[in-house]
Amino acid sequence: MKRGVPVCAVRDLVKTYPAMRGRRGAAQAPAVRANDGITLDVHRGEIFGLLGPNGAGKSTLVRQLTGLLRPDSGGISVLGHDLVRHPERAARLLGYLGQESTALDEMTVALAVETTGRLRGLGAREARAERDAVIDELGLADLTGRALKKLSGGQRRLACFATALIGERPLLVLDEPTTGMDPVARRAVWAAVDRRRAERGVTVVLVTHNVLEAESVLDRVAVIDRGRVIACDTPGGLKEMVSDEVRLELVWRDRPPLEVPEVAALEAAAHASGRRWTLRLPADRARSAVAAVTAGPAFAALDDFTLATPSLEDVYLALGGRAEGLVKA
Ligand SMILES: Nc1ncnc2c1ncn2[C@@H]1O[C@H](COP(=O)(O)OP(=O)(O)OP(=O)(O)O)[C@@H](O)[C@H]1O
Known part of the structure; x- marks a missing residue:
């Protein structure tokens, strides 16, 4: 499919934080x-995800996209603007919700949104x-007079999301927007994103x-590991990479009974966590593994x-990623 010029094009981006x-x-x-050499294109109307464990380099990438951090080398183009040469243009082009935003803490919700x-x-x-x-749309009406610093973590995040929306920028860059939010707030965030995409x-x-x-929400995903894009596709396309496989989870009562040969034979293929x-x-x-562990001596040790069927996490593991930093809920 021909998709035209990307809204956001990243070319061979490198950023090293110096030794301290x-x-x-x-x-x-x-x-x-x-x-470590990130290249990707994001197209108009896409909800494009950067998925990866803690420390993979996602926030570093988006802070460069938003003009807040200068890359060592590589290119960033947003709506035709070279943001490496002109990082100051980012504020006109995109709305950004960073991981931490304390600048507006003293303001009330209403003032923070209006001032932005x-x-x-x-x-x-x-x-x-x-x-x-925006305040109405996100269900923040009861909190308008409260200072951001006096809100709960999830409420504060939602108020900061409201500040990212005001001014209707054509590109939204959101760094873990729903962290700490309850399901109602999460739904409000995804509905607001969807509406802007559709309208x-x-x-x-x-x-x-x-x-x-x-x-559930992304059109395409770049899987990031150790500063590199290790795969980029739709969630469905990524899952097809491992579609002939299934995921088997075994929870042992205490320790795995490695003296049982069928269990010992599985150990090499197992990713163990507790x-x-x-x-x-x-x-x-x-x-056949299920048949082996649900019969005989192994069964007594099985909780x-x-x-x-495979999830994105399986894709991630199949690509050689580390599982520890990915969360499932
Ligand atoms: N200001 C900094 N100075 C030095 N090292 C940094 C700095 N910021 C990030 N790093 C390191 O760079 C790497 C990438 O960090 P980054 O915050 O981009 O990862 P992330 O994928 O966003 O992680 P998380 O999911 O935890 O937010 C990590 O090893 C991190 O420790």
């Missing part, structure tokens, strides 16, 4: 290559009208390490087991 000299006697923190609107060039009346509309063709770049969220083993196996091997 330790204070007297303390160890030196080595340099970290947080982005004014900073984005809205006139006074327009800013107030958009403020009221205005707004494009969204979204950082997440939540696999379930990624599967009492839980996760295995990705071809369907027929998974069936629970599940067989499931």
